Amino acid sequence: MWSSEKVKLELSREHYTQKVANYANTLKQLIVSDDIYDNDYDAGEWLESQSKLLHLLQSSPSLTAQQQIIQNSIASQSKNVKRLFTKITENKLKNADESIKKLLKSRLMTQLEVISADSMQLSGIVQQDIYNVIKRQVLFILIALGVSLCTLLYGSFRLTRVFRTSLKEIKTAFEKNHSGSFQKITLSNHSDEFASIVNAFNGMNKKLSETTVSLEVMKKVIEDKTRVLEELSNTDPLTKVANRRALFERGNMELSRENRYHNNLSLILIDCDYFKNVNDKYGHQVGDELLKHICKVCIKEIRSVDFLGRYGGEEFIIILPDCDLKGSIEIAKRIQHSLSENNLIVDNKKVLKVTLSMGVSMLTDKHKSFEQLIYDADQAMYVAKEKGRNRIEVSGTHSIH
Template structure:
């Protein structure tokens, strides 16, 4: 059965309250018992005091004297009888002693009355002494009974107090146990359930949608767990859809980005991608001072090829140039179509010699790879201009302009050549 935290608190509160009520009732009962016992003890003390007074009176006065006045004795005796008649409620054991006291008191009264009637005035002194001694002994017996009664009452008081102390300590211990147990249990429910909810939220935030499994069942946290699990179910379904949409959007974005950076005919990087990469490399060179070279290639007599073989064949020529150049450059180099039949290669961390070597490989590869046309191989050549970064270059576009000037120099010098901007060396193949 699921018990709410509120019901737990009510249960522990009511249990403690009930124990407290029992404790108060026990204290009140004990107080009443002690009061009765004190009343009995007070009664026993009064009886003992009266007995002592009567005894002292007998010892100090001559009850056999002819002029003996019995008024003092009779007054004390009436008080003593009144005291015995007004005795408090007694236990059976105490009542037995009370009966003994009353019986002995009657004996005292009979004996005193016998002596007081002057029937023993002329009796032998030994008899008088004996009767007086008996009278005193009888009073002493009453006093002994009262002492015994007082002792029993005191034991009863001690037992009641002892039992009450044990009972109170037991109730307090039980109350403390219930309070501690309740506090520990509630803290455990709270801390464990909160940690489980917190863990579920953290996993939920990372996209790991899991149900909350509570170790301790309670209506309040079960309600939170059910609401969270329902929310998780809806979120997981929505997230799956969002993930699918995000994946599709990412794929479409990648395709669009690729299309925006790719030449549709040759499938190599276009002018836009060329300048993005070129500006990045130029900025990096400005910071690192590493070398950077640019190769600009232009297909020789491309207009004549289109006129002689057609534009479709011209497209194949451009594709073949792209294929050859892509195969001959490094993985860190960047190849792009600059426009028309012009192409540019960016060579990071390369100087003039490395750029010339790359250009030379491209020329050789083009000479070895012709384009089939009606059973014949048609070979094309390219004019190549090379420029490297120096202090006069203010941007990447300025670097391309120098490579373009070198390429036009190669065309003017007969085509199928390699020209380096700023050098007097001419490379030709």
């Protein structure tokens, strides 16, 4: 009954994660199927689904610490999605430029994709937990049965003097099993009563010797797998720098640290100029190599305490702890200069020259969230685009060529 309750809890977690994923997909479908900027667009169905998702997140079953971290990320992203959707649908952004509308809708879809990805990761962790729970319960039952069998055999061996020798030999064999030495038993006093037991024991030993690994080996395997999973969940598969999820985790952490210690916190948002033209002219494979090349240049020029992550597409963000605007601009200039001096070689002969448009922002009292800091850097980056690209623009009043 205890094992059943453990499995039942894991199954309830699995059912919960599937419902979260379904709601996220429903929200995406409602955005894709209709034009949210249309005056006739009814936001009620979307908001109703969003409210159901938030209610579901608040009434989740008991989760493990690792599952709770992902759950908190989904809840945070859901609130951000609702705020962005409300901002879009309140006045339909009638006077806004089409590119801004497209950008806001794209951001809305990106955040919904992040929720879907997190819910899929949560589902994967829950499924692995189900497997582990069942495995542990089966092992527990087998151990209990094995101990019971040993007790019954011990009582039988005490019935006669002949059986005492056999008992000693079998007991020795069990002791060797306990130490990890799976050896075949050969009885000194053969008896039909013990022959079947010995054969079964020897067969069990053979299987155990083929499948059993030591506790240390198993622990190392689990640690290696856990480390790989953590790296995969926080790393962009193409550029090998931090992905969007890890970027927001680090950004919120630095924001909390700044609020405690009142240090400077700056941010650089980088966009590769005319990246689409590179893909169209050279192909997506060269485009991928260009993104990796840009990351290598940035890593070379930033400090060890700085944090580089892929924000999306050809956009990257550098988080700069304990760094003011002057220091941020200096780092941005170094990246521009290094990229101009280290061009990407295509097919061992063609030199691919690219430039970057950068937006810089520094945390102030008006910034209440990491997203607002990104927003200011994003606006500065678009100013750099509008002024001819290959520029550094600072949120506020600064302008750098």
